[in-house]
Amino acid sequence: MIKKTLYDHILSDEIKTDKAISKLQAEKLFTYFKDHPLFRWQDANNDCEDRANAICILLDKGKIQNGKGWVFSGYVFKKIGFLKNLWKYHVAALLPVKEGDETNYYIIDPATSGKLLIIEEWAANVTDNPHSYHLIE
Numbered sequence: 788m789i790k791k792t793l794y795d796h797i798l799s800d801e802i803k804t805d806k807a808i809s810k811l812q813a814e815k816l817f818t819y820f821k822d823h824p825l826f827r828w829q830d831a832n833n834d835c836e837d838r839a840n841a842i843c844i845l846l847d848k849g850k851i852q853n854g855k856g857w858v859f860s861g862y863v864f865k866k867i868g869f870l871k872n873l874w875k876y877h878v879a880a881l882l883p884v885k886e887g888d889e890t891n892y893y894i895i896d897p898a899t900s901g902k903l904l905i906i907e908e909w910a911a912n913v914t915d916n917p918h919s920y921h922l923i924e
């Protein structure tokens with residue numbers, strides 16, 4: 788099976804995970820932002836940077852560790868691969884979530900999914916034709 792998206796560890800930042808939240812807490816945050824009237828999730832073709840920034844600012848105010856997940860079309864790296872909606876890139880807020888002994892990175896992006904997704908699933912979900920490249924900032 789061909790992977791739709793590849794992780795770019797060179798461009799990725801390390802996100803602090805010492806205060807990672809639980810999956811239940813992450814799901815509650817997803818629902819909170821999904822239902823909040825401030826965000827225009829139905830307008831998936833605009834404002835991804837503003838939505839990601841606003842969510843991260845609110846998470847910072849609540850002292851919840853966060854970052855951003857980015858996915859780029861292959862075009863950005865002068866390679867093949869396209870995102871849905873003919874996007875060159877897409878960005879969304881990211882949460883470190885403790886699951887057993889592991890920390891997984893989940894994306895808050897109701898514009899592209901009705902549920903919380905691990906970054907790899909989210910990046911694959913917005914990739915139309917392999918390969919895209921995703922990273923953590």
